[in-house]
Amino acid sequence: MTEKHRRFLRAVRAFIPRERVYTDYLRRLAWGTDAGFYRLVPQIVVRAAHEEEIVRIMRAAARLDVPLTFRAAGTSLSGQAVSDSVLVVAGKHWERCEVLDGGRAVRLQPGVVGARVNEVLKPFGYRFPPDPASIRSAMAGGIVMNNASGMNCGTHANSDRMLLSARLVLADGTLLDTGDEASRRDFSRSHGEFLRAVEALRDRVRGDEALTRRILHKYSIKNVMGLNLLPLVRFDDPFEIIAHLMVGSEGTLAFLAGVTMRTEREYEHKASAMVYFSDIGEASRAVVEMRKLQDAAGERIVHSAEMLDSKSLASVGDATGEGLTAVLTETKAHTPEALAANVARIGELLERFALYVPARFTDDPAEQAKYWAVRSGIFPAVGGSRPAGTTCLIEDVAFHIEDLPRATAELQALIARHGYDDACIYGHALEGNYHFIINQSFSTPAEVARYEALMNDVAELVVGRYDGSLKAEHGTGRNMAP
Ligand SMILES: Cc1cc2nc3c(=O)[nH]c(=O)nc-3n(C[C@H](O)[C@H](O)[C@H](O)COP(=O)(O)OP(=O)(O)OC[C@H]3O[C@@H](n4cnc5c(N)ncnc54)[C@H](O)[C@@H]3O)c2cc1C
Structure with missing residues (x-):
């Protein structure tokens, strides 16, 4: 020591x-x-x-x-x-979860597990929007500070969108609750210069039209690279900027002692289908069109479209056919009639694409659970079968949706070119967000060099060529800092 x-x-x-x-x-x-x-x-x-x-x-x-x-x-x-x-x-001892406004909002301490928030909200008919696959373990502090997300919240309902206020301990030991008038007043008195510096930063960004446009473009897709710059464009109030800057800051700006967030109304009716395509390009084109589908109220009709490439399907023993790509598609509604209408609209759309077998939606919860278990099983299946001495790595990139068909094919070719024959690509295609899993050894300089070459090429493809995100939901961390 x-x-x-x-x-x-x-x-x-x-x-x-x-x-x-x-x-x-x-x-x-x-x-x-x-x-x-x-x-x-x-x-x-x-x-x-x-x-x-x-x-x-x-x-x-x-x-x-x-x-x-x-x-x-x-x-x-x-x-x-x-x-x-x-x-x-800060996990145990920090588990208070308070329901506000009949379930429309929650006030959380950082150690509340995400799934627990959903249990508490369920009787009110609401859900906690950020939905990382790790929600049964991940806690509010980690979810917000990583800006973690999953299959449903995209950029429209992530922690940045849903946050109402934050209770913070800053590096100098000052406590600031941005949702409390008295705390704001005290802070304005003790940290006036700090607030003026935040305002000056905001004005500098806003005064530069090209920079403002660029920030809006970078955050129009899932993006957790570095600090969250979006609040500098979205908010006038410096306290709002400070609170929202915390989202995705990975504990580098302050300790999050509490957070108040909006929730989302839970849908009572859901239907899912595993839609199989012979060609990954065709699957991507179908997803681009699915994303555009809207109901009369302007709500999205397709809520999730999880792409599973042929290696992903093989990893979980799916025997539907050789070399297929599947898109696990989900739609939700508040009434059975609206659900049926959604399914019909998706069916019509899919008729325009070459499917391997006709799509069949189910609203049977047990059958749906099986589909989603297949999707959730990929990471553990690939990790579990990795050669001894290798580490299972999961990467997390995002493209703008219109780039999806070309970018998907290029990403697949790039990974194959570097000799990662067992790599799977899967993920939240509706948000342009893919994960790929590789089993990597770090035991020899040649293997380290191979990983470096792969990651350099991935960075060039994702950022250089497509202006996408190198991390869409898993955080910058040590991994993306360089
Ligand atoms: C199997 C598996 C599946 C996953 N799936 C997803 C997924 O689908 N989507 C996704 O986004 N992520 C996913 N993750 C990554 C991870 O689970 C999430 O990012 C999760 O939100 C982290 O929460 P945590 O409570 O474990 O936070 P931690 O890992 O403990 O911390 C996360 C970050 O927040 C900081 N932090 C924690 N508490 C505080 C606090 N009180 N104040 C200030 N800073 C704090 C930490 O320093 C760290 O930088 C997955 C991980 C695994 C293992």
Whole structure:
């Protein structure tokens, strides 16, 4: 342990009981491990229990120049919840979940598990919009700070869109609740210059038309690269800008002690179909058209279109046919009549495309669950069958929807060119967001060089050629920082 960490340890032991401060190797290793492929072992792990502790931790860290990393559930994939300094865990003890306005909003502490929020909202007929596949483990603090999303929330209902206010502890130990008038007033008095700097940044961005247009374009698709710049364009109020800047900041700007978010009304009726195509280009073209389908009220008709390439289908033992691509398509409605109308509209649209077998929608929950289990099974199936000594990596890129047919084919060819024969491509095609999974060894310089060459080419394709996002939902982390 370094000298400054020793001094930090003495400082926190003065106000946090010993049973919540770990320095033994086993617990540092265990708490220091997240779901990504980076290994850093923190020197100290502190399990904070309330705001006052966080304030004092922040002040001690600032005084002693000790870096802090926060952790909620630790399911991050890009190396954003690991540290070789101090890991501050805020999960247990931070589990309050308060329903507001008959379910239209929720106030959450950072340690509430996402699925728990949905359980609490269910009787009110509402749901928590951000929907990472890890929702049974991931917690509100991690979901918001990663701007995590999944099959349904896209860019229209992610944490940035749904956030109403944030309760923050800043690096100097100041507590700011952007939803509380008195807190805003106090902050304006103590941090006037800080607010003026935020306003100046906002005005600089707004004063530059080309930059404003560029920011709007970059965030018109799922994009979690670096800090979230969209609030500088969207909001006038500096407190709104500060609160929304937190979304996707991965714990680099403040500690999130609480968050108030809007929810979405749950749909009572759903139908899904596994739609098979012989050609991935045709599948992509169909998805582009599905995205345009709207009902009379202007609502999207297709709510999810999850693409599964032939390797993904093979990984989960789908035996429908050789070399197929499937699009798991879902539509939702508030009445059975509206659902039937949606299914008919999608059916009409699909008649224009070459399907391997006719599409068949089901509203049977058990059958739907089977389809979605196939989709959810890909990552564990590929990871589970990886050769010993390799690491299962999941990448997460996004393209503008109109680029999808060409970009999908080029991405597939690029991965094959680098010799990743077992790589799968799948994901949220409706949002132009694909994951690809590779089983990578880091044991030899040649394998490291192969991974580097692949990632350089992916960056060139996604950003250089298509102006897309290198991370759409899994966060920047250590992985995308370079
Ligand atoms: C099997 C699997 C499937 C996944 N599927 C998806 C998916 O579909 N979509 C998706 O977007 N992601 C997915 N992920 C990634 C990950 O689960 C999500 O990003 C999740 O939201 C992280 O939540 P967490 O509670 O684990 O946060 P953590 O990993 O603990 O932390 C996430 C980030 O937030 C910061 N942080 C945590 N708490 C606070 C706080 N109180 N204040 C300030 N900063 C804080 C951390 O420092 C870190 O940078 C998946 C991961 C796995 C393992």
